[in-house]
Amino acid sequence: MFSGLFSGFMVNTWLEASVMAVVAGAVGFFVVLRGSSFEAHAIPQGAFTGAAGAGLIGANTLLGVGTFCLLGVVAISRWGRRGQHDVVTALSLITLLGIGSLFLSMSTEYSEQTFSLLFGEPLAVSSSDLLPTALLGAGCMTLVVLLFRPLMLSSVAPELAAARGIRPARIELLFLLAVGVATTMALPVVGALLVFSLMIGPPATARFVTDRPARAMVVSGALGLVTVWVSITAAFWSNWPIGFFVGTFAVVWYVIGRCLARWRRKPGPGVVGARRHGVAVGSTQ
């Protein structure tokens, strides 16, 4: 049943997916902390256009995705200084996707390829992708380490950060760049629409488990690893799109995390807790 799961080109997938899960977990910690879910969703979805464009002109997918990630990051951070942040993110996203729809209409014969770009393809990693992926991963982790203190400070106490001379706009740009790099790595495997699930699900759960930033990052990286490993296995076995498993796992983790947090916080259940607790017990019996 599982023969071939670790053979030949699948090894590339395992390697890339593992690096990507750890990086997404680390970057995702800040996504959750800053409440930047929309940006983390918009950058990968917009980068889909890059993949479609690369397919159209026969360029490297990684290059196309990277370019459009960069465009998205610059658009969101530059426009965002003047307008309302969520509106600007939405408009940047639809600009990129609008171009993407044009690219798609010009290359109709690749509808299967389009599907795997959107929803993931576990076999999409070739050996020549491994080196750039490793470099991107190392770069992204370096960025996260360098940014750790200023990013923590500006996320938790913006006034204090400003007093220390940390410029919020620059921090925001660098943070979005880290999201962009993580996206570029993850998009070919997980697909444009589900990359952000990896950046939200595991880190959000990790924050329920622990309050310490470094520990939360480790937990979220570990949960990310489990997610992609199980997803790859399940996708390989069932032939279903890998995005389905990644998206579902993100929700499962999140719900588990919330239940854990509630269970911990209320040893003696209050009025609401008692009712909810009663319902839960009743449904299991």
Next chain:
Amino acid sequence: MSILHAIFQPGLFSNSSVQDAAVLGAVVALVCAPVGVFTVVRGQSFAGHAFADITATGGSAAFLLGVSPLLGFVVMALAGASATELLGAERQRGRDLVTGVVLGSGLGLSALLLYLTTTTQSTTGAAVTVLFGSIFAVSSSTLPLVIGFGASALVLVGLVYRPLLLSSINPDLASAQGPGLRAVGLVYMVSLALSVALSALTIGAILSTALLIGPAAAALRLAKSPGRAIAYAAVIGVAATWAGIVLAYDSYNWPPAQQGWPVSFFVVSLVLAAYLLSQLANRPARRA
């Protein structure tokens, strides 16, 4: 005269699918105007976009079951809205996160449904149709449904117009004025879900944010009062949709493939152009 001929090519006004598209586009743009203005003012663009993406699940389920895509869009948008409301109602802070998690599960599910569609039926390109849409592909039999859903969204917004406006602009004052704030928020969520579903039908699930947010954001830069902003947004939305339809009709002779450019691309570009123009128009007034 020849320029007019080049823009409005022969057969444009007598083509029945163009006529249907024009009616559909106008209805959707009119519904999106008030809902979009409230969405921008309340800072709920992410929720609007997330519901739009989630509707893709309904669209793909409809493809699989062979029912009208509009029904799928509406059902899923409402489901997404209630899931977000249920999970995230406890606290305001984590709302974006909850929206993201719900969105992720919806997109994952639509990945599976689209995959099943392509394996069980011989239709290819279901993913592209659901996600990027085509206004010309909407059958004229869904028009009454579209008008019905659109009218209900407008009536809902009309019913709670004043409390909704107050709670959007000044939530603290609104909550001080009495209970019922939760109900107002719920009514808004339902009308948001309805208009997102209609917009998804028109320009595709993942592009539908363009019609919801774009005209409203542009209008809010130009207008001084909420009522006027809604009127401007309606004008911009209808103009962008109609111009998009005309351009798409013209583009059948354009390179590279001679098969036309997508309507959604034109509508999105025009909406975006309107937003950029509104920024230009707004700038000198602010400096003076």
